[in-house]
Amino acid sequence: MCEIGDIIVIEKYKDGNHDLSKHSFVVIQDEGGCIRGLSFDIIALVMSSFKDEQQRLRKMQYDNFPIVPNDRDLTEGGNEKDGYIKADQFYFFQKANIQYRVIGKLKDDILLLLFEYIETELKEDPKLIIDNLKA
Amino acid sequence: MATRNAKLNFKKIIKNGKVISTKESLRDITPIPWNKDVLNGNKKVVITEGGKDICAK
Numbered sequence: 001m002c003e004i005g006d007i008i009v010i011e012k013y014k015d016g017n018h019d020l021s022k023h024s025f026v027v028i029q030d031e032g033g034c035i036r037g038l039s040f041d042i043i044a045l046v047m048s049s050f051k052d053e054q055q056r057l058r059k060m061q062y063d064n065f066p067i068v069p070n071d072r073d074l075t076e077g078g079n080e081k082d083g084y085i086k087a088d089q090f091y092f093f094q095k096a097n098i099q100y101r102v103i104g105k106l107k108d109d110i111l112l113l114l115f116e117y118i119e120t121e122l123k124e125d126p127k128l129i130i131d132n133l134k135a
Numbered sequence: 136m137a138t139r140n141a142k143l144n145f146k147k148i149i150k151n152g153k154v155i156s157t158k159e160s161l162r163d164i165t166p167i168p169w170n171k172d173v174l175n176g177n178k179k180v181v182i183t184e185g186g187k188d189i190c191a192k
Contacts, residue, residue: 004141023164103169106154125151126148127160
């Protein structure tokens with residue numbers, strides 16, 4: 001069970017014939033729907049860490065939402081690393097077809113900032129990733 | 136909680152969305168290395184800061 005704003009780690013999902021695992025996502029929609037004839041019940045954004053400062057500067061030129069988990073009281077157990085949410089790529093999933101666990105959440109004000117960013121500041125139309133959905 | 140009830144207007148946002156593959160989308164993504172306590176559910180992560188102002192950091 002997950003809800004909007006939750007951070008989930010997906011244990012395993014499909015990329016063509018390959019299994020991918022352990023990517024973190026932020027849930028931005030937890031209601032079912034249909035896209036291109038395929039049903040889904042989660043839309044999520046992938047999270048990434050920065051490899052180095054050069055990559056950070058490059059990534060922040062694009063539609064990426066920075067995150068800084070720097071409140072030690074609240075992020076105990078976190079990794080103290082900065083990263084970003086790839087805000088212009090929407091991943092559609094069916095919960096029944098993925099193994100995931102909820103590992104945390106975005107604080108409410110950050111979630112609202114993220115939504116505002118998506119609605120008003122994306123430079124390009126979001127890309128849709130639907131190849132994890134089954135007909 | 137009101138904030139958790141916040142919704143994006145997806146019909147408006149994705150009306151011209153282009154479909155790409157998972158492989159293409161994950162190019163250059165570095166999975167976040169959460170520690171064991173997080174991954175086994177003993178501790179929860181809460182993201183408390185974000186936003187454009189941090190880009191300049």
